[in-house]
Amino acid sequence: MSDLFCSLIKNRSVSKFLRHLAGRVIWPLVVALTILVINVIKYYIPTLLPKLYFVNGHKYGILYFNMIGFFDSGVGGLTIIEEVHKLIPEYSTVYLGDSARAPYGNKTHDELVKYAWQGAEWLFAKGCDLVIFACNSASASALREIQQQKLQKFPDKRILGVIGPTVEEIAKRGHKNILVLSTVATKESGAYANEFKKLNPDIQVFSHACPNWGPMVEQGMVGTEEMFLDVKREISEAEKKASDYDAVLLACTHYPYVQDDVKRALYKNVPVYDQGGLVALSLKGYLLRHPEIESGLEKNSVYQYFVTGDPVLAQKIASERFGFDVDIKHVTV
The missing domain is CATH 1.20.5 (Single alpha-helices involved in coiled-coils or other helix-helix interfaces)
Structure with a gap:
């Protein structure tokens, strides 16, 4: 043969x-x-990776499929994602803090649009179908333009801000005179005054910018005497313009880090609202109203954190905030 x-x-x-x-x-x-x-x-393989990581008990890994992205100028947005993880911990998330270009509060409109869109595109590439701008400056100045002009080439993606959900919730609570503490960019946008006026014209908004707080938080100065003195000085200036306020809104996601200092500095005992819980509650409601988005999201409780600046400092700040070690990696956007 x-x-x-x-x-x-x-x-x-x-x-x-x-x-x-x-x-x-x-x-x-x-x-x-x-x-x-x-x-x-x-x-097909990327859709299996989350299961493999989760089966191995490893909650931090590389994912490529349908997560919720959070974008901020630095570590401020961690105060949002902290509450999201408490309320709806099953959803896998990716956090990006653009700390290399922080603060955002002193940036121009064009710069904010450029940086926020770069962050959104990075999160899209990372596998996020839904992105939250966990930054008031970006939400106030850049969100609408990005939604109306730049998002058109990504019809299956969504970008949400933090101002609308915050105003909607606080407007229900019966306050008439609200002191809004924010960055310069957020104050100059007039976003909070406009949004409150839409819901309830009787609500009076007093806006005051606190330009040093965000940078000081990013530098790890929370809890220092220097930080408290700056908070005390800004509160004193704000109260000269808004002595009859009946509530205070921390309209920057960095400001919850100094919430205790703010309460100490106020001469009135009034509610001091931060945005974390309000935005988390709003996000949960949004997902319930949009099952076409919710059904595709990964629910393996895999959390990833990235910053464009110093990951060691960001990790220290985040770990102190959360009460446990957080793995944060450096990226370039």
Whole structure:
């Protein structure tokens, strides 16, 4: 049998036929199988990765599929994601803090649009279908333009801000004179005054910018005497313009880090609202109203954190805030 096979191979006509067969059938089949394997790896393997990480009990890993993204100028947005994880911990999340370009409160409108959109695109590429701008400056100055002009090429993606949910919740609580403490960019946008006026024209808004608080938080100065003195000075200035306030709103996600200092500095005992719980509650309601979005989100409680600045300092701040170690990695956007 082997002698017959060898003789066939030596026969030129048979060899020519086999080469013809390989060229017409075998190689196209190999190419088709290769393309099939590539598509399987590209489209199906990523959807399995979250399960593999979770089965191994590892809650921090690389994911590529349907997560909720949170974007901030630095560590401020951690006060939002902290409350989101408490209220709806099952959803996998990715956090990006642009601490290398912080603070955002002194940036121009064009800069805020550029930076916020870069952050959103990075989160889209990371696998986030829903992105929250956990930054008041970005929400106030950049969100609408991004939603109306830049998001059109991503019809399956959504970007939400933090101002609307905050105003909607506080407007229900019967306050008439609200002292809003914010960044310069948020104050100059007039976003809070406009949103409160839409819901209840009787609510009076007094806005005061506290430009040093965000940078001082980013520098790890929470709890220092210098931090408290700056808080005390800003509160004193604000109260000169709004002595009859009946509530205080911390309209920057960095400001909950100094919430205790704010309460100490106020001469009136009034409610001091931060945004974490309000935004978390609003996000939960949004997902209930939009099952077409909610049904596709990963629910493996996998949390990832990234910053464009110093990850060691950010990790220290986050760990102190959360009460447990947080793994934060450096990225370039």
